[in-house]
Structures are given as structure tokens and as C-alpha cells.
Amino acid sequence: MRSPVWSKLKVLFGALLVTLFTVSLMIFPAEGVKAAVAGLRVFWEVVLPSLLPFFVLSEILLGMGVVHFLGVLLEPLMRPLFNVPGIGAFALSMGLAAGYPMDAVITGKFRRSGMCTRVEGERLLSFTNTADPLFIFGAVAVGMFGRPDLGAVMAIAHYVSSFSVGVAFKFYKKSPASEEQTREVFDRGMLRRAVRALFKARRDDGRPIGRLFGDAVKESITTLLMIGGFITLFAVLVKMMDVFRVMGAITPLLGGFLRLCGLDPDLAGAVFNGVLEIDLGTMVASTAAAPVLDKVMIASWIIAWSGLSVHCQVASVIHDTDIGMGPYVAARFLHGVFAAFYTWILMGPLAPVLAPLHRAVAATRWNPIDRLVLSGQQMLAVLGILLLASLAVYISKRYALVWVKK
Template sequence: MKQLFKTFMLAALTFFFAFTLIKYPSNALEASIRGLDMWWEVVFPSLLPFFITAELLLSFGVVKFLGVVFEPIMRPLFNVPGVGSFAWIMGMVSGYPTGAKISVRLKEQKQISQVEAERLVAFTNSSSPLFIFGAISAGFFHDVKLGVLLAVCHYVGNALTGICMRFYGRNMDEPHKRESRKISLKRAFSAMHETRILDKRPIGEIMGDAVINSIKTLVMVGGFIILFSVLNKMLFLIGLTPIIAMLFQSVFHVLFLPIELALPFISGLFEITLGANMVSKENIDPFLASVIIVSFILGFNGFSIQAQVASIISKSNIRFYPYFLARILHGFIASVLAIILYKPLYLDKKETNVEDMPVINPDQENDWVNILTSLEQIGPIITIGAFALGFIILYRRSRNHF
């Protein structure tokens, strides 16, 4: 009966989505192009180098080296092996969903257990500095100084979430060898060499696999970006998003938050970029309320990012719900940090900069925007070039196979 109900619901939702596409074809096309532009101009070219690098570092044993070095830090803090440090660092530098991708690869290589992978996925998917400083702070709010506050709240909040998640699934922990608390470079190099030797693939095949696997993952990411861009637009056009926002207005009133931010908040739950952009256009006083909402939706990741993570971990036995609960926790922690740090990291620095007005260089605040603009210009070339390279690799392999 339960499966029958699930089948009916999935069919009904799919039919309803198809009906909205037929009713609003021009709006659907516009939203689809918006998502596609975002993917092939920014997301694909910015994530591809990190994905390929991560695959190579895993194959050459460098991640195992880092695992031995950072074991004395990662195990006490997050209750995960030292190799988790690689997923954490790469997740912060390149942005979502890199942390999930690397966590799955570590699980496939049996460097971490299922419950350790679930803990790792819960706190290694974070926004990139380029997105926080470039798109949100400089692009939407036209204030790079805000990026410092948002970044600290986001990354510190993610670390605190990871510390909280260390207690998740302790009864499912497998017995692990107790590593020495002292950092040993000799053991680290030995582990790296052993890992490389165990991988029997030639270097050319390793590099080819890294490119192909990275492109496959990013194509899936692009599909979800386009899907949720259209879905978010359709929900707004049929009036569902405003209805949900009206329900949240009472919650915002209780929390002393402006009810005008309810609609941007709901939009941000689906797609971070759209939600943050809508918040920036509200011009809310006090400004702290806008910072709180943006911090929450950054920590929550948005359903679009969560769907990408769910798809990446679906082929393994890593469960989704620990990640989802961690996203809610991260959103609340980041919001609380925004309240605590708003004055020392934003207001005080803004007042200091007002006093030092003659030495301010306005062009410095546009550096992140210039980076995004440059990426949008050369991004499509990188994307097309990567697909051409992937096609050549697959073509040569098919010829060698026959």
C-alpha cells in the first residue's frame, strides 16, 4: 500500500510539473536558459579542475598521505579518519557538491566506513569563497566587507556542525586501529607509496578516468541546476511559493524578523542564488535581518544542492537524512553566529572604513566581480573544450577496445 501511494504521488507530481511547463512555456524556457548559463559559464569551469585534481590525488596516494598526517586532528574533532581532511578542505575551496563527490570516492576505496562517510558528507559541502565574496557580497549587496562576515559564519558554522555530527551513529562505529597522536611523515609517505602501488592502472588511464568521471558528475550537476531553476520559477508562477511564504510570515513575526523576507527565504530554500538576490533587493532595516536569512540559506544549501548531493551518494549506501539534518543545523548555527559577529566583523569595520575614506580604493571591491565576469567570458570555452577532450578519450578507448 505504501509503495502504491508513493507511485501515485510521484506520477501526480510529475504530471503536474509537465502541465505547468505546457502552461508557461516561455517562462520555463527563460528559467532553463538561466540555469544553463549559470552551469556552463561558472559552475562547470570552476569545479572541473578541482574534480580532476581530487581524482588524481586519490589515485596517486596523496590523500592517504594527508590522512595519516591529519588523523590526530580529524578523529578527535569529527570522529572521521584523517583522509576526511581532504574532503573538508576541497569542499571549502571549490564549493558544493565537491565534498560529497570525494566522500563517495573515499567510501568506494574503503578508506572510510558508511557511518564515517555520512558524517563526512554532513559537513564537507560548503559554499566556495568565489560565490560568497563574488556573487553574493560584491554582486548582490555591492559590499565585499559583508563577505568576511558571511564567510566566517558559514565556515565556522560548518565546522561546528561537523563537531556535532561526530556523535551521530556512534553505536554503528566499526573498530578502528588507534593511530598515534604524533604526526609521522615517514608513515605518511609509506602509506602514500603503498596506495599508489596498489593502483595498477597506467598513468594515462588514470588521467583519462579522472577527466571522464569529473565530466559525468558535472553533467549531472548541470541537470539539477536547470531542473530546479525551472521548478522554482513554476512554483512562483502558480502561486505556491507566495502561499508558503505567507505561512512563514507568522514564524518570522515571532522571531522578530521582517515579514518581507519570507518570500526570499522560501525561494532561497530551493535555490541559494535566487534567494540571496531577492534578499539583497529588499533593503531591510535593520540590515542584520538580511544577513541572518542569507547565512541560513547558505548553510541549508538549498534543495537544488541537496538533490545533487543525493544523486551523488545514491550509488553508495550513504544515507541522505544525516546530511539533510546537518544542513538544518548548519543553517541555525550560521544564523546565530551572524547575530553574534555582526558588530565586530561588519559594523565596527564599516565605521573604521568610513573614517579612513580617503584611502579606500573602490576598484578593490570589484575584484571578485571581475573574476566572475572573466569566468563567465571564458567559461563556455573551457566547458566546450572539456567535452571535446572527453569525447576524444572515449573515442580512442573504443578504438583500442576493438
């Protein structure tokens, strides 16, 4: 139990930080306005058009019972692999297609509707919080590094490390599944159970189609405006910290830590900025005077960590649930470590193997206009692959159970 003194110190520290932030804006209003405009531009031109359709569709799919239908079909894969319900695959695929914080929005909805337990929600957040591929390939590899071939390395490292975190968190507060639960997952009539789940979910929701669509748009816009507020706030915060040269006092310590890890200390500025905001951190990493391998490893860590700005967005969309932020933050750090390690492997021992993939990616043109179409295709492709894998697991287990009974 936390002491009253510690609670009071936290309140005082928070009040002091907010006061200093407010005073800094009063002293440097021009810099604050410019940073706010830049943050709003990112929200209006990138975040809003890329996330709004997926937010609305996720609401409608939940209300129509489609997610419950998919959850039953995907249970044979998601339960043994990540120890989460089959609906977790929906959060995984939507998060991969739309990027941060789509997965947190969906996981919060799962928990509010009782579709997952608190621990299952925390496990889901640990590995479904991923950047969308177009951000890695287009914004980072092409836009920042000017090296389209690096996109494949960072994307593979990012998603493999995410799955690694999911497998590791499978054992987080693990409780053994009962024989009844295991038998139900691999019982006969999986399709019939999925259809029943769809009708039950639609009946429990009960909203007319018109109201369902209206609520979906309204709730999506509200959530997106909150996300836009955090993006703008952190853009101003990072600018104020730069104005007051806070980074200059901290980067020597970060540089020493990077040197101990065998990385170039000149990347300390990228780490500092990346801890706060993902775009700024990856941009500083791409322009640092350091070896390419070190820069890409740090960029991979930053993308996986995702920045305190995204963390605050996640906290805001799950604030009315009992899902804790502690496991999420720990998973983000572990995700970053895995991503940096896999990047080192892919650019070292496995570099010759990936050479054909590098050439194919380098020849691709990442047109921002096609962002929504490509994201939708990625979501459908991921769901298709997961469904096929789940079906294969289900069939193999069914044959195994039948063979044991004989």
C-alpha cells in the same frame, strides 16, 4: 519498517508532481525555455570552469595515493576533533575551494573505495558541504547586496558554523576508539606510515598514468553534466512555481514563523526561494524591504542550507553508496541555524571588532578571471593550516605519551 500503504502513497504523490510539472511546461513553454537557458548559462559560465579542474585533480590525487598520504598526516587532528579519518581534511579543503557539491563527490569516492565507514561518510558530509568564499564575497556580498563589507560577516559565520556542526556530529553514532587505534594515530614514524600508505594506494589502483588521467577527465565530465542537469531542472521548477503562484499560498505561513523568530515577515519569499535554490533565495533576500541585519541573517541561513537543488546534486553523486541523506539534511538545517546566529553576533556585539576587516574586504576587487587561481590558493592554505595543526597535536600527544610512560 515502512508500511506498503505509505510506499504507494509516496509513489502516487511523486507521479502526480512530475505530471503537473510536465503539464505546466506544456502550458507555459516560453517561460520554461527562458528559465532553462538561464540555468544553463550559470552552469556554463560559473559551475563548469570552477569545478572541472578540482574534479579532475581529486581523481588523479586519489589514484596517485596523495590523498592517502595526507590522510595519515592529518589523522591526529581530524580524528579527535571531528571523529573522521584524516582524509576528511582533503574533502574539507577541496569543498571550501570549489564549493558545492565538491565535498560530496570526494566523500562518495572515499566510501566506494573503503577509505571511510558509512557513519564516517555521513559525519564528513555534515560539515564539509560549504560554499566557496568567492561565491559569498563576490556573488552575494558584492553582486547582490552591493556591500563588500558584508562578505566577511557571512563568510566567518558560514565556516565557523560549519565547524560547529562538525563538532556536534562528532557524537553522531559515536563508538569509543580502541586503545590500538589511538596508539596507531600517535605512534612513531607518522611520515613513514604516510609514505607506505601512498605506495600501497598507488599499487592497489594499478592504472597507468595515461589511463588514470583519461578516467579522471571522463568521470569528471559525467558528474558535471549531471550537476548541470539538476541546476537547469531546478531553474525551470522555480520558474513554474512562480508562474502558478505557489509561493503566494505558502509565504503567509513562513511570514508568521519568521515573526515568531523576531525576523521581518517580508523575508518569507526569500526563505521559500532559498529552500529550493541558493542563488535565487539570496537574491530575493538582498532586495527585500527589511532591516539589513534580518536580510543578512536569512541570506546566511540560505547559503548554509544550500537549497534542494544542491541536496539533489549531493544525492546523485552518493546514490551508489550506503551513505544516508537524512543526517545530511539535518546537518544543513543545523548549519543554517548556527550561521544565522553567528551572523547576529558578528553584526551586533562583535561589529566594532570586525571594522578593520570590513575596510580591507571592501577595498578588494573580486575579479572573476582570478576565480580558479584564488580557489587553488585557498585549498593550499587550508591544507597547510590543517597540516600544521595536525603536526602540533601529534607532537603534543607524543610528548604526553612519553611522559606518562616515564
